[in-house]
Amino acid sequence: MNKVVVFGKPGGGKSTLSRKLSVETGIKLCALDLIEYKKNGERVSPEEYSKKHADMIGADSWIIEGLGTLESFWLRIDAADTLIYVDLPYSVHYWWVTKRLLKSFFVKPEGWPEGSSVFKGTLASWKYLRLSPKFWTPELLEKIQSRSKGKDIYRITSVKEIDNFTKQLGCADVRI
Numbered sequence: 001m002n003k004v005v006v007f008g009k010p011g012g013g014k015s016t017l018s019r020k021l022s023v024e025t026g027i028k029l030c031a032l033d034l035i036e037y038k039k040n041g042e043r044v045s046p047e048e049y050s051k052k053h054a055d056m057i058g059a060d061s062w063i064i065e066g067l068g069t070l071e072s073f074w075l076r077i078d079a080a081d082t083l084i085y086v087d088l089p090y091s092v093h094y095w096w097v098t099k100r101l102l103k104s105f106f107v108k109p110e111g112w113p114e115g116s117s118v119f120k121g122t123l124a125s126w127k128y129l130r131l132s133p134k135f136w137t138p139e140l141l142e143k144i145q146s147r148s149k150g151k152d153i154y155r156i157t158s159v160k161e162i163d164n165f166t167k168q169l170g171c172a173d174v175r176i
Helices: 014-023 032-034 045-055 070-079 090-104 116-135 138-146 159-164
Strands: 003-008 028-031 062-065 082-086 152-156
Touching: 003 070, 014 062, 014 082, 028 032, 028 159, 032 045, 045 062, 045 070, 062 070, 062 082, 082 138, 138 152
Parallel strands: 003 062, 003 082, 028 062, 082 152
Antiparallel strands: none
């Protein structure tokens, strides 16, 4: 495991899992939100994002979490040796997005882009969650699998699995 992609619907704990995995493995964590947004919360230009993304996937090792653009998603899938799909029940995603907002009144979420509004991010997350069933489909998973021959692919479908993942990296119950 040298090049790891962590992806899935908003609010599924991808950032937290990725930070824990980075600590466990010593592999540098690259959060897409931090290259996709400026410090004032605005999006960077598509060219700037593409350049930063290309620099990230050109490194010898990395953990990249997030979705970014669809084009960059497939570039990461192709470049990675390990794929981690966080696919929790929708109710968990909605609750964790809401919980992040509520907690943000007291402390900024760890890894949140500087200057970005947690409230606006929450609204965007709720919107993307509502649209997610049209994107995160069994057909998408099949496409990911077909492009990932010889790679380690994990699908995390419960809170218990996400809690134990970094300790039991090779466990059979999460591997696709």
